[in-house]
Amino acid sequence: MSNNQLDKSIKAVKMANGLKDPTEPFSSYMNYSKNNLDITMHFKKAPALTSLVKKDIFSLFKDNMMETYKKCPWEWNEKEKRAELFHKDARYILVCNSTNKSLVAFVHFRFDIEDLIEVLYLYEIQLEKKVRGKGLGRYLMSLMENIAFHYNMKRIALTVLKSEINVINFYFSLQYEIESYSPEDAFYYILSKKSKTLELVNN
């Protein structure tokens, strides 16, 4: 890769990171009212999260993932996970019940350079049990995909544990593929998508 190309990639990431609210062009899509769900979404940068919201994010993450982490080489390390979740570059879509405003899901993503190219890296998509299986995960993925390619990222990428067959099938159903640089002998896959296939439709 030429230095010129890498400079362009760094510039694209800087631009996206500098945005006050990258969901702005999608403001009319920041709700989901379907399958008995009435959901509102908000964008926040990690440094702007209140301690109450951080507590809710961490608690949802812990409920969903602690047992899974304990069984894999990452292990359960609260301090490390908090540092990752609330890193200054972390970007959030907070997904709330429209009526009582409680947090029912979140997406943690970052604009970053990965394998020398600009990507939207999806660090987490976490839904509480009650709201799963109702199309919300797919909807959030279509929102992320639209954001990624709107800001000229070359990929949307993510890491998934090989043990999480159901989650892998969820991503495969959305046409994610195993990345060429995903290490073969690792306990996780790096999955990615190189172009937009999911339309964002009002519901």
Ligand SMILES: CC(C)(COP(=O)(O)OP(=O)(O)OC[C@H]1O[C@@H](n2cnc3c(N)ncnc32)[C@H](O)[C@@H]1OP(=O)(O)O)[C@@H](O)C(=O)NCCC(=O)NCCS
């Ligand atoms: C994985 C997760 C985000 C999926 O969200 P969801 O709202 O439950 O999924 P949806 O209802 O939007 O389903 C979307 C599609 O994926 C498929 N799918 C969803 N869960 C699936 C599963 N467990 N196995 C196989 N396919 C699945 C659905 O059939 C659906 O396909 P369709 O659109 O063709 O009908 C959600 O279940 C979750 O938060 N799980 C716990 C946290 C987690 O593991 N996060 C991922 C970390 S990498």
